[in-house]
Amino acid sequence: MIKAETNFYSFYEIIINVRWKGQGVEEEIDSLFSSLPFVKQSGIADSIHIELKFTTSDTPLDILHSASGPFSCYDLSIYEANGSVYLTDGSSLFQLQPQAGIGIVTLHYSFKGKSLLAKHNFFLIGLIHLLSPLGFYDLHAAALIRDGIGYLFPGESGSGKSSTALGLVHQGWHYVSDDALLVKPSADGIEVLSFRRHFYLDPVLIHQFPEIAPHLKKSAAGDHTKRFLDVESVYPGRFRSSCIPKVLIYTQIVPQPESRLIPVDKTTAIIKLMRQSASLFFKSQAVDVHLEAMKRLVSQSYSYGLLAGRDLYERPEKISDFLLGNIKIVMKTKQE
Numbered sequence: 001m002i003k004a005e006t007n008f009y010s011f012y013e014i015i016i017n018v019r020w021k022g023q024g025v026e027e028e029i030d031s032l033f034s035s036l037p038f039v040k041q042s043g044i045a046d047s048i049h050i051e052l053k054f055t056t057s058d059t060p061l062d063i064l065h066s067a068s069g070p071f072s073c074y075d076l077s078i079y080e081a082n083g084s085v086y087l088t089d090g091s092s093l094f095q096l097q098p099q100a101g102i103g104i105v106t107l108h109y110s111f112k113g114k115s116l117l118a119k120h121n122f123f124l125i126g127l128i129h130l131l132s133p134l135g136f137y138d139l140h141a142a143a144l145i146r147d148g149i150g151y152l153f154p155g156e157s158g159s160g161k162s163s164t165a166l167g168l169v170h171q172g173w174h175y176v177s178d179d180a181l182l183v184k185p186s187a188d189g190i191e192v193l194s195f196r197r198h199f200y201l202d203p204v205l206i207h208q209f210p211e212i213a214p215h216l217k218k219s220a221a222g223d224h225t226k227r228f229l230d231v232e233s234v235y236p237g238r239f240r241s242s243c244i245p246k247v248l249i250y251t252q253i254v255p256q257p258e259s260r261l262i263p264v265d266k267t268t269a270i271i272k273l274m275r276q277s278a279s280l281f282f283k284s285q286a287v288d289v290h291l292e293a294m295k296r297l298v299s300q301s302y303s304y305g306l307l308a309g310r311d312l313y314e315r316p317e318k319i320s321d322f323l324l325g326n327i328k329i330v331m332k333t334k335q336e
Helices: 025-034 111-112 116-134 159-171 203-207 210-215 266-274 289-301 310-314 316-335
Strands: 006-009 016-022 039-041 050-057 068-073 076-081 084-088 093-097 100-107 137-146 148-156 175-178 179-187 188-193 199-201 216-218 227-229 245-253 262-264 302-306
Touching: 006 025, 016 025, 016 289, 025 050, 025 116, 050 116, 076 116, 093 116, 100 111, 100 116, 116 137, 137 159, 137 188, 148 159, 159 175, 159 199, 159 302, 159 316, 175 179, 175 188, 179 289, 188 262, 188 289, 203 210, 210 216, 245 266, 245 289, 262 316, 266 289, 302 316, 310 316
Parallel strands: 016 050, 050 100, 148 245, 245 302
Antiparallel strands: 006 016, 006 039, 068 076, 076 084, 084 093, 093 100, 137 148, 137 175, 137 179, 179 188, 199 227, 216 227, 262 302
C-alpha cells in the first residue's frame, strides 16, 4: 500500500494542504507550484482553507451522466453537477467542491507528456473555482508598478500586453504578472495579485531583448511557439506580489507608424475588463460579487486604450517614456 504524502503551501493569507500518492505525482506537483507565488510551509498549518488530493489512473475517467455542460475553455471541458465542478482535459480529472474548498485531482498517465502550458491551465482553472468562494477572482491582464502606482494592461492574446510588460520591466518597472492575475477587494480598493510569476512570450522578442534568450523555457510540445520566462533570472528584484491599480491600459497592435494613447470611458472599460475574466462565463457561483469587483476596479482607475504602432515595435525602449508622457497629457486634459 502506497503511503500518502503531505505538504502545506501559503498563498497570500490562504493555506493549502496538498496530499498525494502515486509514482511521479510529487514531481508534477512541484512543477505546477514552482511558477506560482506559493510558499511551501514547514510543519503543520493551524488552519486549512483548501485541500488538494492528487492520485493517478491508467484509464480515462468518466463524468457523471447528470452533469450539465460542458463549457469549453483552453482545451478543457467544465461540467457541473450537485454542487460539484468537473474539469477534464479528456483523460485527467479535477473534481472540485468549491464551497467545501476541496479538489481531487486524478492524473492520467498521459498527463506527464502534456505541454507545460496545458498543465498550468488545467491546474490554475481548477484553483480559480476553489478560490472564488474565498473572494479571489481571475483576470487575464499584465500588472506592473512604477513609482508606487499600479498599472494594469488587460488584453486578448496577441494584443501586445506581454511584450509591453517585458519592455517596461526592461526599463526598470516592477511586475506582478504578465497575464495571470487574481483580483481581490481590500480596504484600500481592488487589489490584483500574482497568479503566475513566469512570463509567457513569443521567442521573436529575443531580437529586441537578447538578454532573455538563455532563460526561455519551452512551454509546449508540437507546433506551439511561445515560451515561459523566469523574469527574476533576467531582471532580479523586480517582482512584487500585488498592487492596487490606478491606471488601466487596454492594448491593441495597429498597422500605423505612430502609437496613440486614447481615453476609454468607464462603460466601455467595464465591458472590456469583463471579457478578460473567463470565470464570469464558466462558473455559476458568486458571479454578482465577481462583477462588482470588476466595476470597482474600473471606478478606482483611469482607463486608456494603447494603439501600439510600428514606432514602439521597432523601438521598445521608448514604451516607458511614451506611456508616462501621454498619460500625464491625457489626465491633464481631462482635468481641464
